[in-house]
Amino acid sequence: MNYVIIGNSAAGIGCVEGIRNIDKDNRITIISDEAQHTYSRPLISYLLEGKTDINRMKYRPDDFYKNNKCDIKLSTRVTSIDNEKKTVSTDKDEIIPYDKLLVATGSRAFVPPFNGLDSVPHYHTFMKLDDALALDNDVKENSRIFIIGAGLIGLKCAESLHYKTKNIIIADLAERILPNVLDNECASIMQQHLEEKGFTFMLADSVEVFEGKTAKMKSGKTIDFDVLIIAVGVRPNTELVKAIGGNVNRGIVIDEHCNTSLPDIYAAGDCTESYDISADVTRILAILPNAYIQGECAGKNMAGSDCIFNKAIPMNATGLLGMHMITAGSYDGVTHIVKSDDTFKKLFVKDNRLVGYIIIGDVLRAGIYTALIRNKTPLDSIDFELIKDKPQLMAFSRTDRAKFLGSVV
Amino acid sequence: MKRIYVNEKWCLGCHLCEYYCAFANSNIKNMVDALKDVTIRPRIKIEELQSISFAVSCRHCEEPLCVKGCISGALTIKDGVITIDKNKCVGCYTCVLSCPYGAVSPSDHGVMQKCELCTQNGGEPACVKGCINKAIVFEER
Ligand SMILES: Cc1cc2nc3c(=O)[nH]c(=O)nc-3n(C[C@H](O)[C@H](O)[C@H](O)COP(=O)(O)OP(=O)(O)OC[C@H]3O[C@@H](n4cnc5c(N)ncnc54)[C@H](O)[C@@H]3O)c2cc1C
Numbered sequence: 001m002n003y004v005i006i007g008n009s010a011a012g013i014g015c016v017e018g019i020r021n022i023d024k025d026n027r028i029t030i031i032s033d034e035a036q037h038t039y040s041r042p043l044i045s046y047l048l049e050g051k052t053d054i055n056r057m058k059y060r061p062d063d064f065y066k067n068n069k070c071d072i073k074l075s076t077r078v079t080s081i082d083n084e085k086k087t088v089s090t091d092k093d094e095i096i097p098y099d100k101l102l103v104a105t106g107s108r109a110f111v112p113p114f115n116g117l118d119s120v121p122h123y124h125t126f127m128k129l130d131d132a133l134a135l136d137n138d139v140k141e142n143s144r145i146f147i148i149g150a151g152l153i154g155l156k157c158a159e160s161l162h163y164k165t166k167n168i169i170i171a172d173l174a175e176r177i178l179p180n181v182l183d184n185e186c187a188s189i190m191q192q193h194l195e196e197k198g199f200t201f202m203l204a205d206s207v208e209v210f211e212g213k214t215a216k217m218k219s220g221k222t223i224d225f226d227v228l229i230i231a232v233g234v235r236p237n238t239e240l241v242k243a244i245g246g247n248v249n250r251g252i253v254i255d256e257h258c259n260t261s262l263p264d265i266y267a268a269g270d271c272t273e274s275y276d277i278s279a280d281v282t283r284i285l286a287i288l289p290n291a292y293i294q295g296e297c298a299g300k301n302m303a304g305s306d307c308i309f310n311k312a313i314p315m316n317a318t319g320l321l322g323m324h325m326i327t328a329g330s331y332d333g334v335t336h337i338v339k340s341d342d343t344f345k346k347l348f349v350k351d352n353r354l355v356g357y358i359i360i361g362d363v364l365r366a367g368i369y370t371a372l373i374r375n376k377t378p379l380d381s382i383d384f385e386l387i388k389d390k391p392q393l394m395a396f397s398r399t400d401r402a403k404f405l406g407s408v409v
Numbered sequence: 410m411k412r413i414y415v416n417e418k419w420c421l422g423c424h425l426c427e428y429y430c431a432f433a434n435s436n437i438k439n440m441v442d443a444l445k446d447v448t449i450r451p452r453i454k455i456e457e458l459q460s461i462s463f464a465v466s467c468r469h470c471e472e473p474l475c476v477k478g479c480i481s482g483a484l485t486i487k488d489g490v491i492t493i494d495k496n497k498c499v500g501c502y503t504c505v506l507s508c509p510y511g512a513v514s515p516s517d518h519g520v521m522q523k524c525e526l527c528t529q530n531g532g533e534p535a536c537v538k539g540c541i542n543k544a545i546v547f548e549e550r
Pocket of ligand 1: 007009012031032034042043045105240268291317
């Protein structure tokens with residue numbers, strides 16, 4: 001048995017650990033077009049802030065590949081898959097045979113064709129360790145930063161530069177910040193917090209044309225910048241699977257076993273579509289926990305086990321300049337709002353289930369809510385008033401509590 | 410493996426487990442110095458309502474969502490025990506988002522902390538040793 005994994009990040013590493021759970025010996029080859037030992041992608045912003053360093057941000061220890069008997073090929077790009085011969089080809093002219101293949105190619109930054117973008121001497125995206133290092137190099141004390149995209153990546157990037165410069169302008173086509181994770185009300189709370197810290201937002205606005213280091217906005221405003229960062233969104237890397245006729249919509253289509261439509265080819269992570277059980281829809285869930293769990297599930301199946309992952313939901317925990325927020329699920333159904341001095345919380349209830357929540361401020365124990373969504377717990381089986389106030393196990397029945405606290409879970 | 414189990418029937422709600430936990434993890438020799446005039450941040454916490462009370466700490470799940478979801482690789486599971494590398498943790502709170510029991514919480518230093526079964530403190534967990542009514546036990550189930 002010969003396992004090959006394309007991608008050396010969360011999904012790829014999950015796959016290695018999934019395989020090694022079952023198969024301790026057979027060869028695993030990991031191929032990555034990045035040059036580094038596996039690192040934690042979301043930590044690139046923490047790196048710039050100095051909250052971690054290149055060594056500490058390694059996703060797994062130095063001896064990971066050795067301990068897991070992996071051949072690692074860095075700085076090597078897979079150019080095609082031959083699913084008949086069961087081989088992959090690389091840009092180093094190698095042809096590598098596989099019995100079971102995982103495609104864990106993740107996503108890349110999407111750069112829209114802005115008018116005049118080629119007149120800008122240089123622009124950045126913020127996805128990879130190399131991107132972070134290049135950005136760090138270009139941003140000086142008091143540089144004027146212009147970020148397009150007020151989503152998570154754009155704002156984490158902005159946060160990471162805040163210690164160097166307060167001249168940060170962030171534009172977004174949407175009328176609120178964090179359009180994919182917050183609703184209007186919650187977004188305005190976070191926006192106010194970030195504005196108090198010095199960020200400037202230009203919402204419901206976009207670039208009409210770039211003229212060198214000047215952006216002319218649709219609203220008529222003009223922005224002069226030293227450093228431009230484009231963070232409008234990501235696109236899944238699906239080309240390898242598409243080229244050989246695998247089923248691809250927006251992301252690679254996989255089933256509950258993380259199998260693609262092609263035999264012996266699995267896919268996991270940001271390059272795939274997931275079935276979001278909180279909303280009953282298929283969508284791309286570009287989040288690390290999902291990538292790891294899918295990768296691990298694929299790995300177990302590649303090694304002959306029968307593992308299913310059918311609990312995917314959107315979810316996110318983020319702090320921005322000292323304010324924490326946790327969100328999960330979908331924002332549908334009846335809204336329950338709970339406010340206190342330092343916290344704003346919304347719970348979304350539909351058909352006797354919690355389907356989503358947003359908490360800004362005191363986020364402690366939020367995972368108890370997440371579990372209600374994942375497990376589709378009928379709300380009439382718990383004390384909803386109690387749990388609405390604060391996430392707590394007290395809201396469950398005595399029998400459930402005995403199970404949680406008195407047995408192996 | 411041995412885990413901490415809680416039987417709410419025997420819990421008196423005395424909060425001693427919280428104090429023993431905070432003391433054991435304080436690295437301070439003297440209990441008074443460790444606990445006097447400080448807001449403790451124990452890794453085991455009592456929930457109480459009217460006549461019911463019970464302690465909650467990490468369940469050391471067999472399929473730990475906190476470990477699988479950890480974005481930094483700080484949380485790991487080894488021989489069933491889930492521990493956190495404070496050096497690697499950046500305090501993103503993804504584990505707070507993931508844990509179904511609400512058993513991971515921030516430490517005094519911004520990064521997260523959780524029950525590690527007193528593996529660093531030698532022998533039996535301090536909360537278990539200190540529980541006067543044996544509502545918290547450390548055993549194989
Ligand atoms: C700044 C930032 C902050 C984030 N913050 C969070 C957060 O707080 N919480 C969260 O849950 N998620 C966060 N994410 C998202 C998270 O990083 C991703 O969901 C996760 O990394 C997905 O893992 P993956 O293994 O699927 O793909 P990726 O991490 O994208 O890895 C795929 C790898 O495959 C390589 N590759 C692609 N094609 C080929 C090829 N043909 N040959 C060889 N190698 C190839 C890529 O170069 C890459 O190294 C953040 C992302 C960014 C950029």
